Amino acid sequence: MSHSPNLRIPGPTTLPESVRAAGSRQMVNHRGPEFKALLGRVTAGLQRGFRTRNDVILLTASGTGALEAVVVNFLSPGDPVLAVSIGEFGERFTTIATTFGVDVTRYATEPGRAADPAVVAERLRSMAAAGAPARAVLVTHNETSTGVTNPLAAIATAIRQESPEALILVDGISGLGALPFETDEWDLDVVATGSQKSWMSPPGVAMVSVSERAWTASETARSPRFYFDLRAARRSARSGETPFTPAVGVCFALDAALELIEAEGYEAIHARHAAVGAATRAGLQAMGFRLFADPAHASDTVTSALLPDGVDWTAFGGELRRRGLVIAGAQGTLAGKVFRVGHLGDVQVEDILRALETIEAGALALGIPVTRGVAVEAARVAAAAVSGRRLAMSGSRS
Numbered sequence: 330m331s332h333s334p335n336l337r338i339p340g341p342t343t344l345p346e347s348v349r350a351a352g353s354r355q356m357v358n359h360r361g362p363e364f365k366a367l368l369g370r371v372t373a374g375l376q377r378g379f380r381t382r383n384d385v386i387l388l389t390a391s392g393t394g395a396l397e398a399v400v401v402n403f404l405s406p407g408d409p410v411l412a413v414s415i416g417e418f419g420e421r422f423t424t425i426a427t428t429f430g431v432d433v434t435r436y437a438t439e440p441g442r443a444a445d446p447a448v449v450a451e452r453l454r455s456m457a458a459a460g461a462p463a464r465a466v467l468v469t470h471n472e473t474s475t476g477v478t479n480p481l482a483a484i485a486t487a488i489r490q491e492s493p494e495a496l497i498l499v500d501g502i503s504g505l506g507a508l509p510f511e512t513d514e515w516d517l518d519v520v521a522t523g524s525q526k527s528w529m530s531p532p533g534v535a536m537v538s539v540s541e542r543a544w545t546a547s548e549t550a551r552s553p554r555f556y557f558d559l560r561a562a563r564r565s566a567r568s569g570e571t572p573f574t575p576a577v578g579v580c581f582a583l584d585a586a587l588e589l590i591e592a593e594g595y596e597a598i599h600a601r602h603a604a605v606g607a608a609t610r611a612g613l614q615a616m617g618f619r620l621f622a623d624p625a626h627a628s629d630t631v632t633s634a635l636l637p638d639g640v641d642w643t644a645f646g647g648e649l650r651r652r653g654l655v656i657a658g659a660q661g662t663l664a665g666k667v668f669r670v671g672h673l674g675d676v677q678v679e680d681i682l683r684a685l686e687t688i689e690a691g692a693l694a695l696g697i698p699v700t701r702g703v704a705v706e707a708a709r710v711a712a713a714a715v716s717g718r719r720l721a722m723s724g725s726r727s
């Protein structure tokens with residue numbers, strides 16, 4: 330699908346036509362039968378997307394609201410918690426926990442690197458040896474600030490071996506719905522995501538899955554909570570409602586988006602993201618940009634690359650914007666050093682090829698010495714190779 334301008338940031342993402350139309354529908358009574366049916370449908374769809382039988386709660390909030398909900402519902406001041414942080418969003422989750430008085434032990438990697446499951450296990454061992462076994466582990470699935478996907482299945486296995494009772498609390502905001510993800514199989518207690526990332530919907534609704542182990546913990550957790558009290562949300566959800574007025578329009582949009590997602594199927598969606606990820610990385614590299622993320626853990630929803638020496642981000646981003654392409658800069662310590670291309674949600678390889686063409690033209694206009702005329706072909710080849718591999722894999726299984 331073609332969009333103008335080409336919005337290639339890691340959320341909000343462009344909306345398919347049917348999602349936009351759904352979002353502009355007339356309001357309904359949020360305590361009436363239409364909304365009740367909608368909430369049931371969306372919740373069931375999300376459970377399939379999360380691959381879980383756990384409750385999925387909808388919150389009217391951005392993703393950060395969901396992270397705060399995770400902290401206040403399942404943790405108490407003074408709780409020893411391991412925070413696995415591989416970038417800005419890991420830092421944000423950590424900061425929310427310390428804000429509420431949680432006793433955080435940080436395991437932070439160098440930006441651009443994924444977490445090592447063996448180190449997670451080792452940190453949990455030393456916390457236990459010091460007499461403060463971790464009550465929970467905070468971990469990011471896909472670190473949007475650096476374009477790195479953590480090996481979450483292996484990390485969860487390490488946590489379960491080392492600290493079977495610890496709650497696994499996951500920021501899944503920019504990966505869920507685009508990347509392979511198994512809430513129940515990986516035994517993840519709480520998983521948060523947001524409508525504006527891979528779910529092809531406008532911002533405004535955050536979604537959180539909660540395991541029975543986590544619900545039990547919520548009964549004794551002592552952090553103050555009111556708007557984000559998930560127990561109230563669970564009670565209301567049983568009668569098809571939310572405790573407070575929900576973002577009805579965003580829910581309409583999310584319902585339409587889930588319909589598109591299920592029509593395409595998660596396997597095809599994962600393959601499409603693998604293809605656009607490979608295309609983006611190959612195209613940028615062929616032009617001469619240096620990729621920032623560890624290639625072994627490069628994300629298929631967002632790609633980070635280094636700005637060449639002497640190139641000013643504001644000038645580069647501005648030049649691309651004038652040419653109809655919107656990409657993202659970086660946050661925190663990476664600001665001015667790294668740029669990011671989002672490729673999640675409603676995105677096809679064609680959109681990436683167009684973005685690469687614009688990046689090439691914009692870079693040349695600014696006198697950045699990129700290699701001319703090779704990016705699009707490299708991207709096409711990389712995308713085809715991924716699709717070919719996927720086909721071969723599915724062929725060998727049947």
Ligand SMILES: *Cc1c(COP(=O)(O)O)cnc(C)c1O
Nearest residue numbers: 391392393418471473502503523
């Ligand atoms: C976008 C994002 C967030 C923050 O979500 P908001 O909706 O901006 O509050 C948190 N974590 C990750 C990994 C994200 O990609």
